[in-house]
Amino acid sequence: MPLHVLPAPTPALRSVLAALGSPTAVSEEHTPALRSVQGPVSPESPLPVHVLDQIVPSTSPPCTRLAGWRFMIRSQARSVAAAEVILTPDGWTFSHFFEGPYLRSTDRALRQAESMSTPVQPRLLSIPELYMLTLWLHGDPDADAECATPLPSDILVPLAPAPPGIAPDRPTRVADLLPVMTLRLAPEPLLGSPA
Structure with a gap:
């Protein structure tokens, strides 16, 4: 099943292309793979990045906000870095280039999502409270990128590294993963005083 990848806004793509052409932007110290790549690079697989600001137990789905777009920077069919646009x-x-474990994990999750039987729209969902990033497979492949409500039947794939107690790379419905994330944020019960 092909993923329904949304086209990024033209100004977002232009800003990444301009940064790729800038020796100053490419020479940032935290992207050695981008600096050392031989041959042309291209921004591909644009994903809208949504942020879930607060996880609260509720009967309604959580709301998110569109915070940016992320492009995988590829060289010879492999990801060497990512570019973020805000x-x-x-x-x-x-905004910046970066590399690291989320890059490999995003590629792995996208490949895994391509084998699903139902059409989905890939996005990224950041959960700052848990220092967690997921691939969000939205069940409405034709939705606008700014649509900010995960459906209970949408799939989240926690990217590695995931917080303790949440399995990375495992596709899980929003309705099933949200309670786990809420539980991770619940305060620890106070222990009774020593006898």
Whole structure:
């Protein structure tokens, strides 16, 4: 099943292309793979990045907000880095390049999602309270990127490294994973005083 990848806003793509052409942006110290790549690179697989600001137990689905777009930077069919674009008052603007474990985990989750039998729209969902990032497979493949409500039947794939108690790379319905995430944030019960 092909994923229904949304096209990124044109200014977002332009800002990444401009950054890729900038020796200053590419020479950032935390992207050695991007600096050392031989041959052309291209921004591919644009994913809208949504942020879930607060996890609270509720009967309604959580709301998120569109915070940016992430592009996988590929060289010779492999990801070497990612580029993040954020929305500013002046429009979509390049933020930074990065690499690390989320890069490999995102590629792995996207490949896994391609084998699903139902059409989905891939997005990224960041849960700052848990220092967690997931691939969000939205069940409405034609939804606008700004649509910010995960459906209970949507699938989340926690990217590695995932928080303790949450299995990375395991596709899980929102209705099943949200209670686990809520439980991870619940305060520990106070122990009774010593006897």
